[in-house]
Amino acid sequence: MKGLTKLRKEILKLIENSEVPLCADEIFENLEKKPNLSSVYRGLCYLEDKGMIKSISFDGNTRYFFMATEHSNHYLYCKTCGKLEVFDICFADRIQKELEKKHDYKILDHIFYFVGICSECRKK
Ligand SMILES: [Zn+2]
Ligand SMILES: [Zn+2]
Structure with a gap:
């Protein structure tokens, strides 16, 4: 946490306290003092560079x-x-x-997701 600006600390805290991953817009909306969106993006870039956070894209944008x-x-x-939801079952x-054996590979991490349509959207 050392060397982080106030904004970057705040961004990190929001991500840490959220159950689901957040996009830049959601982070921006939840910041107390509104900086400009580009400094939020810069902050996210920085935190990801430093290995504190990771990111994923589901729709390519x-x-x-x-x-x-x-x-x-x-x-x-x-x-x-x-909308994102977290589930706990790990396969x-x-x-x-x-896989490690078959591909002679050392697996370090994984991200797993299903794409679908939530119950709210199916009601419409
Ligand atoms: Zn898992
Ligand atoms: Zn939905």
Whole structure:
């Protein structure tokens, strides 16, 4: 946390306290003092560079940011409204050993997500 500007600390805190990954717009909306959006982007870039956060994109545009230390990287992504939910079941352990052997690979991490349509969107 040393050497972080106030804004970057605040961004990090928002990401840390959120159950689901957040996009830059959501982070911007939740910041107390509104900086400009580009300094939010710069802050996110910086934090990702430093390995404190990671990001993922589900639709090829919006990036969602989460803590690098977190292991709940299992998401349901609604392709209609963009809502994210976290789920707890992990399949990785079951296939990891087999993959490592088959591909002579050391697996370090994984992100797992399903794309679908949430219950709210299906009602419409
Ligand atoms: Zn939805
Ligand atoms: Zn997992």
